[in-house]
Amino acid sequence: MLRYQSAVAPGLHIAFTSVEQGNLALHVPDDRDAVLLRRRGLEQDLGLGEASFTYMNQVHSADVVVVDEPADSVLTATCDALVSSSGATPLAVMVADCLPVVFAAATATGRLSAVTHAGRRGLLDGILSNTVRGLRSAGATEIEAWIGPAICASCYEVPQSMAEESEVLRPGIGCTTRWSSPGLDLPGAARQELVSLGVQVTESGICTLEDESYFSYRRDPETGRLAGLIWAEPDCPTDS
Numbered sequence: 001m002l003r004y005q006s007a008v009a010p011g012l013h014i015a016f017t018s019v020e021q022g023n024l025a026l027h028v029p030d031d032r033d034a035v036l037l038r039r040r041g042l043e044q045d046l047g048l049g050e051a052s053f054t055y056m057n058q059v060h061s062a063d064v065v066v067v068d069e070p071a072d073s074v075l076t077a078t079c080d081a082l083v084s085s086s087g088a089t090p091l092a093v094m095v096a097d098c099l100p101v102v103f104a105a106a107t108a109t110g111r112l113s114a115v116t117h118a119g120r121r122g123l124l125d126g127i128l129s130n131t132v133r134g135l136r137s138a139g140a141t142e143i144e145a146w147i148g149p150a151i152c153a154s155c156y157e158v159p160q161s162m163a164e165e166s167e168v169l170r171p172g173i174g175c176t177t178r179w180s181s182p183g184l185d186l187p188g189a190a191r192q193e194l195v196s197l198g199v200q201v202t203e204s205g206i207c208t209l210e211d212e213s214y215f216s217y218r219r220d221p222e223t224g225r226l227a228g229l230i231w232a233e234p235d236c237p238t239d240s
């Protein structure tokens, strides 16, 4: 599991799970009770106490939902980004090759958090900009983002027509893969977009297709999902 801490919003913790923590998704072939048990075990290991991560029903949209109260981790919102306007609601995004992007932000009086599922469609449709807009609307003054394990530019092979269509919408996103075929650089396009919006970006640099410690849909269409997570340290003063 990769772990990070926010510099601009102290007390916010960020993590990206790996195969070691197991599949965390309910929408893939797996035993439902085993997944719920795994999610609970992860929450306990991370010191969340009674709190649960809020997961999304991700649909490759550009829709952002603001959450204020901890929600039932099973009854989830249909969207591709969640913003916690208090920074207190533990948030989760699930992926296997798409980009998991986790945000922490400072406001004049507190902190905010967000998670985003950015696949090709959502990225081209502006899910990252919409998330940043959501954070700024909620008062963000400084924003940090972490791009977790995802398929890299050298591995994300797409049909020529898709590469061309994507390049029109997002100049610079097209690339050539290790097999000399048309590809898309999703992590690069995400970094470029976030930096242009004034966000400080940290990248894991891990490719899910190449590193078998992470789930990859391209390697196995029936694979599980890893999670990008953000949560607040329990009972921790924000100035510690």
Ligand SMILES: [Zn+2]
Binding pocket: 151, 152, 153, 154, 155, 156, 207, 208, 209, 210
């Ligand atoms: Zn790769």
